[in-house]
Amino acid sequence: MNEVLKNIYERRSVRSYKDQAPKDEELKEIVKAGTFAPNGTNAQGLRFVVISDSALLKKYSMLAKELFVATIKKQVEKVPADKAEGMNRMMRTLSNPDFNIFYDAPTLILVLANPSCLTPVEDGSVAAENMMLAAWSMGIGSCWIGFANPLQHSPEFMAEVGIPPDHKLIAPIIFGYPKKAQSNGNRNEPEILKWIH
Numbered sequence: 001m002n003e004v005l006k007n008i009y010e011r012r013s014v015r016s017y018k019d020q021a022p023k024d025e026e027l028k029e030i031v032k033a034g035t036f037a038p039n040g041t042n043a044q045g046l047r048f049v050v051i052s053d054s055a056l057l058k059k060y061s062m063l064a065k066e067l068f069v070a071t072i073k074k075q076v077e078k079v080p081a082d083k084a085e086g087m088n089r090m091m092r093t094l095s096n097p098d099f100n101i102f103y104d105a106p107t108l109i110l111v112l113a114n115p116s117c118l119t120p121v122e123d124g125s126v127a128a129e130n131m132m133l134a135a136w137s138m139g140i141g142s143c144w145i146g147f148a149n150p151l152q153h154s155p156e157f158m159a160e161v162g163i164p165p166d167h168k169l170i171a172p173i174i175f176g177y178p179k180k181a182q183s184n185g186n187r188n189e190p191e192i193l194k195w196i197h
């Protein structure tokens with residue numbers, strides 16, 4: 001199998017990290033790989049914030065959990081019972097003070113879209129995958145942390161990490177050297193609805 005396919009098939013989300021942080025040069029390479037992703041009209045409006053301060057990451061984990069729980073609490077009464085069960089489970093996980101949504105990873109990179117992006121979600125998402133694959137090829141694990149999304153609704157957070165208020169947070173991704181061997185990452189067979197020749 002060629003190296004690109006091998007990297008795609010072997011990448012897994014990593015949730016347990018060594019203390020050793022990736023080098024700045026490695027992180028720069030990962031960010032650069034993100035900028036080489038396809039993007040709508042080639043507007044190149046993605047911006048990045050790199051945070052490698054563990055005390056700050058703990059603080060932001062706490063803040064994100066608080067914001068996430070507050071949002072779920074508002075929604076849980078309006079959804080059907082089966083969905084509410086999942087939301088309640090999520091709320092219990094996020095209410096655990098020992099749960100760090102960033103899994104004690106040494107580095108968090110935020111992928112942001114500025115207003116020049118015509119397709120901010122698409123641009124940020126393809127960049128994110130480029131970054132995670134680039135990292136994996138360098139022996140660096142990653143995990144997209146959707147639990148961090150609510151941070152963009154905190155003006156204090158946005159100001160503290162230097163994000164202009166008109167920027168959208170698309171992908172918060174942690175990076176670091178994996179501590180544990182990863183699972184195989186089972187996938188269902190692709191469902192090709194129709195193949196028209």
Ligand SMILES: Cc1cc2nc3c(=O)[nH]c(=O)nc-3n(C[C@H](O)[C@H](O)[C@H](O)COP(=O)(O)O)c2cc1C
Binds near residue numbers: 011012013015146148
């Ligand atoms: C939009 C998005 C949000 C995610 N949020 C989280 C998260 O908050 N916490 C987490 O542990 N994993 C998160 N993940 C990782 C997924 O759980 C993971 O990609 C999925 O289980 C497949 O596993 P794999 O990445 O190892 O192939 C997220 C992934 C995506 C694409």
